[in-house]
Amino acid sequence: MSRFTGRIAIVTGAASGIGKEIALRLAAEGGTPVIADLNLDAATATANEIKAKGGDAFAVAMNVTDEAQVEKGVADTIAKYGKIDILVSNAGIQIVKPLVDFPFADWKKLLSIHLDGAFLTTKACLKHMYKAKYGRVIYMGSVHSKEASKLKAPYVTAKHGLIGLSKVLAKEGAEYNVASNVVCPGFVRTPLVEKQIPEQAAELKITEEQVIKNVMLKDTIDGQFTTTDDVADAVLFYAAAKSTVHSGQSAVVSHGWFMQ
Ligand code: NAD
Secondary structure, three states: OOOOOOOEEEEEOOOOHHHHHHHHHHHHOOOEEEEEEOOHHHHHHHHHHHHHOOOOOEEEEOOOOOHHHHHHHHHHHHHHHOOOOEEEEOOOOOOOOOHHHOOHHHHHHHHHHHHHHHHHHHHHHHHHHHHHOOEEEEEEOOHHHOOOOOOOHHHHHHHHHHHHHHHHHHHHHHHHOEEEEEEEEOOEOOHHHHHHHHHHHHHHOOOHHHHHHHHHOOOOOOOOOEOHHHHHHHHHHHHOOOOOOOOOOEEEEOOOOOOO
16 A cells, blocks of 8 residues: 555646646555646646556646636546545746736736635535545645745735645644645746746846846755755645644745745
């Protein structure tokens, strides 16, 4: 028996980057990830990659900001597997601009994906977790759940907000054996970060190399990027928790960028 044998795990934003790695790792340890993503073609490709290795996975189209799509993805998962053991609320975007110029529409878009998405997926999964008296919910936070950076007002706001949501769920979920945690990575070289490097260089009027060295990795202990594998290790630790002992806590995975 592997750690996740028989476990059904919805992972949002699992068609790319960190979410994809989490889905692959869950499957490698016997679990069935439900690849819930805006991009159905990429989600299906990830599910097929897992099936080609002999695992099981299910791709669903889901915009996490749309309540009807979230409810449908969860209902389709229940229809296929009868339960949801794990939710990894991971879908996210980044928009970098100075606060003074931040368009209200971009502020609302970012908050909606990170916070509405976390709320809607949590609410939809909880009904089933409470009935089963089992659930492990992990939110993808960031060092920006604890710390601020210039140009990232809605991102820092949203990532701090996830800590609050997770703490409430820890309290409400405990009697149903539902645990809640936040994993807070430093910079990971996914498409989300690759896009930011030239954008930050333009905003800060420095080179891309300087963005990496003097902005992104400046405060790490060793100048290293965090990897998707490092983040998946922390997520799987909480997803496999035998009890609610760790519930309500968050883990920073950042090469010492932020030390709590
Ligand atoms: P990514 O761009 O590689 O992947 C994000 C995925 O989310 C994509 O597949 C995209 O299609 C999906 N997505 C976007 N909007 C969606 C929506 N409305 N509904 C459903 N799916 C949606 O990004 P990533 O770097 O893997 O980021 C994943 C999470 O990790 C995000 O929450 C991000 O904030 C967080 N994070 C990333 C880093 C980093 O350095 N990359 C650091 C800390 C935290």
